[in-house]
Amino acid sequence: MTEQQTVEQLSRYKQLQARIQVLSTYSVGAGITVSRLNQDDQLQELHRRLRNLPSYMYLGKREQKLEATAHAYLTQYPAGVKSQLAVIPQQGADAEDDKLLQELRDKIGKVIAARGYDVRDDLDAVLDRMVELQELQDEVxxxxxxxxxxxxxxxxxERLLRIHYVDGKAWGEASQEMQVSKDVFYRWRRKAIVEYEKIAK
Known part of the structure; x- marks a missing residue:
């Protein structure tokens, strides 16, 4: 990470938080927001309960076939409804796999519906916002x-980085708040950025 990247990342902190706040209140219908949809992920809860059991103990033959198809096409198993839908390919190797992959997407949609959510017609927009919310939360x-x-x-x-970059205060105001001279402030600023780069890389 370069000095410029460090400064840009820290300077964006409040902007990231503001965007998270906006995304969190985006409605998916029935009074449900993206943040609640993201937090209330029943698929992940079910996975936590079942992951120590062999799948044949809780899946029927059709579900086992779907599971085998998922394993064949998926290289990752992310958390979050949007992320799960995003990694399911739109097309398989043949027509049968196409149907199975579509069934997987439909099942995720049914899980959402089973929670009592009146999901909007523009599901892709909802899912895009969920992914963005998760990524911004990770960055913050x-x-x-x-x-x-x-x-x-x-x-x-740490205090200098928060005051000067995160809070966006100019060196004069920041040095006054920290009760240090201009020279000390600039020495610390350079060293603080170096420390951040070392830790963040």
Missing amino acids: ARIDTVLEAIKGYKPDY
Whole structure:
């Protein structure tokens, strides 16, 4: 990570949080928001309960066939309804696999419907917002993790990064708040960025 990337990432922190706030309130119908849909993921809860059991103990023959098809085509098994739908290919190797893959997509849709959600017609837009929400939450969490790590051994550097870049305060206001001289502020700023780059890479 370069100095410019570090500065850009930290400077975007509040913008990321604002976008998360907007995405969280996006309605999918029936009073349900994207954030609730993302948090209330019954597929993941079911997976947690069943993952230690062999699939033949809880799946019928048709479901076992669907599971085999999923394993054949999927290279990852992400969390979140949007992410799950996104990794299911639109086409299989033949017409039979096409039908099975479509059935997998339909089953995920039915799980959503079974929760009592009146899902909007523009499902793709809802799913796109879910993926964006998850990615932004991950990015904010990474920034917080790096800053907290720095705070553990260089609290002045972490404070400088938050005041100057995250809060967007100019060097004069930031140095006054930190009660340090201009020279000290600029020395610390460079060192703080280096520390961030080391931790974040």
